[in-house]
Amino acid sequence: MTHPRTTRTRAALATFALAFAVPATAQTSEGGTPTVMVRTVSDLDDMAMIRPARPLAMETWLKAEDFPPETFEAGKMRGLNLKLLVDATGATTGCSNYGPATDLSARACARIVERARFVHAINAAGTPQPSERVMSVTFLIVLPATDTRLSPAPPPMGYRNTKPILRDAAVLQLAAAPQKFIEPAPSLWVDVSAKGRVTRCRIRISTGTDAGDAEICRRMTKAKFEPARDPQGKNVPAVSHYVALKVVP
Numbered sequence: 001m002t003h004p005r006t007t008r009t010r011a012a013l014a015t016f017a018l019a020f021a022v023p024a025t026a027q028t029s030e031g032g033t034p035t036v037m038v039r040t041v042s043d044l045d046d047m048a049m050i051r052p053a054r055p056l057a058m059e060t061w062l063k064a065e066d067f068p069p070e071t072f073e074a075g076k077m078r079g080l081n082l083k084l085l086v087d088a089t090g091a092t093t094g095c096s097n098y099g100p101a102t103d104l105s106a107r108a109c110a111r112i113v114e115r116a117r118f119v120h121a122i123n124a125a126g127t128p129q130p131s132e133r134v135m136s137v138t139f140l141i142v143l144p145a146t147d148t149r150l151s152p153a154p155p156p157m158g159y160r161n162t163k164p165i166l167r168d169a170a171v172l173q174l175a176a177a178p179q180k181f182i183e184p185a186p187s188l189w190v191d192v193s194a195k196g197r198v199t200r201c202r203i204r205i206s207t208g209t210d211a212g213d214a215e216i217c218r219r220m221t222k223a224k225f226e227p228a229r230d231p232q233g234k235n236v237p238a239v240s241h242y243v244a245l246k247v248v249p
Contacts, residue, residue, distance in 0.1 A: 032074055032141035032142060032143045032144075033064075033141065033142045034064040034069070034071075034072040034139075034140075034141055035064060035072075035139075035140055035141065035142045036062040036063065036064055036066070036067070036137065036138070036139055037137070037138045037140075038055075038058040038059070038061050038062055038135055038136070038137050038138075039058070039135065039136045039138070040055060040058075040133065040134075040135060040136075041081060041134040041135060041136050046121070046129075046131060046132075047200070048123050048124070048129075049121045049122065049123055049129060049131060049202075050122060050123065050124050050201050050202055050203055050213060050214065050217045051119075051121055051122045051202065051203040051206065051213050052121050052131060052133070052202070053086040053090065053118040053119065053120060053121045053131045053132075053133050054118055054119040054206075055116065055117075055118055055133065055135070056090075056117045056118060056119065057117070058116075058135075060115060061111065061112050061115050061116050062108060062111055062112065062115075062137060066107065066108075066111050067104070067107060067108075067139065071104065071139050072139055072140065072141050073141065074141045074143070075141075076140070077138060077139065077140040078104070078138070078139040078140070079136060079137065079138045079139070080097055080098075080104065080105050080108055080136070080137040081097070081098040081099075081134060081135070081136055081137075082095055082096065082097055082098070082105065082108065082109065082112070082134070082135050082136075082137060083095070083096050083097075083098060083132055083133075083134055084112065084116065084132065084133045084134075084135055085130070085131075085132055086118045086120065086121070086130065086131050086132070086133060087120075087130050088120050088121075088128035088129055088130050089120060089128070090117055090118040090119055090120040091117065091118075092112060092113050092116040092117070092118070093113070093130075094113070095108075095109035095112050095113050096109065097109070098134075104139075108137050112135075118133070119206070122210050122213060122214065124201075124214065124217060124218070125214060126210040126211050126213060126214030126215075127210075128210065156239075156240075158228070158230070158236065158238070158239075160230070160231050161228045161229060161230050161231070161236055161238065162228050162229045163228060163238065163241060164192040164196065164225040164226060164227055164228050164238045164241050165225060165226040166223060166224075166225055166243070167196075167223075167224045167225060167226060168223065168224070171219060171220070171223045172243070172244070172245045172246060173245070173246060173248050174186075174216070174245055174246065174247045174248065175247075175248065176247050176248065176249050177212075177247075179209070179211075180207060180209050180211050180212035180215060181207045181208065181209070181212050181247045182207060182208025182209060182212070183205060183206060183207050183208045183247075184246065184247045185205065185244065185245070185246055185247070186203070186204075186205050186206060186207040186208075186212070186213075186216060186244075186245050186247075187204040187205045187242065187243060187244045187245060188201055188202060188203050188204050188205075188216060188217065188220060188242075188243050188245075189201070189202045189204055189240040189241065189242060189243070190202075190220055190240075190241050190243055191237065191238065191239050191240065191241070192225050192227060192228065192237065192238045192241055193227070193237050194227050194228075194235040194236055194237050195227060195235070196224050196225040196226060196227040196235075197224065197225075198220050198221045198222075198223060198225070199237075201216075201217035201220050201221055202217075202240075203216075203217070204242070216245055220243065228241075
């Protein structure tokens with residue numbers, strides 16, 4: 001039996017590949033630039049984490065000159081989906097290809113393990129944890145008129161539902177504490193049940209400290225919401241509801 005998390009990961013990889021499909025053309029590489037792009041495929045992370053490992057300066061991890069010229073072909077795109085192991089300090093300790101290992105994946109992994117850095121993951125207690133991230137690496141020649149942006153994502157499930165409403169807005173005000181709250185406007189995502197209780201919290205914009213991130217998630221898990229409602233007026237769960245907080249004097 002396939003584990004649900006594995007199924008979700010495969011679905012995310014397939015969705016990313018479709019969204020970023022580049023049609024082949026008869027254009028030559030004249031005037032084009034060999035390019036390597038690294039992106040986060042998804043935020044599928046351990047349910048015990050309130051902040052997944054966050055990649056830093058991904059544009060510096062891989063360079064076109066790290067790979068043989070034949071890696072790049074005008075009008076065509078090559079890609080890898082890589083699973084990275086990140087330790088509790090944010091260092092990359094392992095890298096493997098989804099699918100058979102190849103010379104290309106081995107070369108990419110060697111450079112990523114050498115160069116990649118992350119902001120480490122933390123659990124609900126604010127303790128640094130080892131974690132995994134799935135990253136996509138794309139090799140292509142970018143022509144002057146090429147648009148390499150992702151296609152717009154389809155509307156999320158339940159997009160016609162109302163949003164949960166926080167019953168006590170004072171929860172969003174954080175008393176200034178420079179040792180915990182460096183970022184003045186942190187934010188997070190919460191999953192809210194059909195009964196208005198927070199069932200999961202994930203950091204979107206960090207407070208700047210592990211202790212601060214753990215505190216705002218603890219605060220939100222105690223908060224109560226008016227639950228979301230579907231178009232028929234029935235209470236329904238809400239996933240990844242955005243919440244913004246503010247540090248005040």
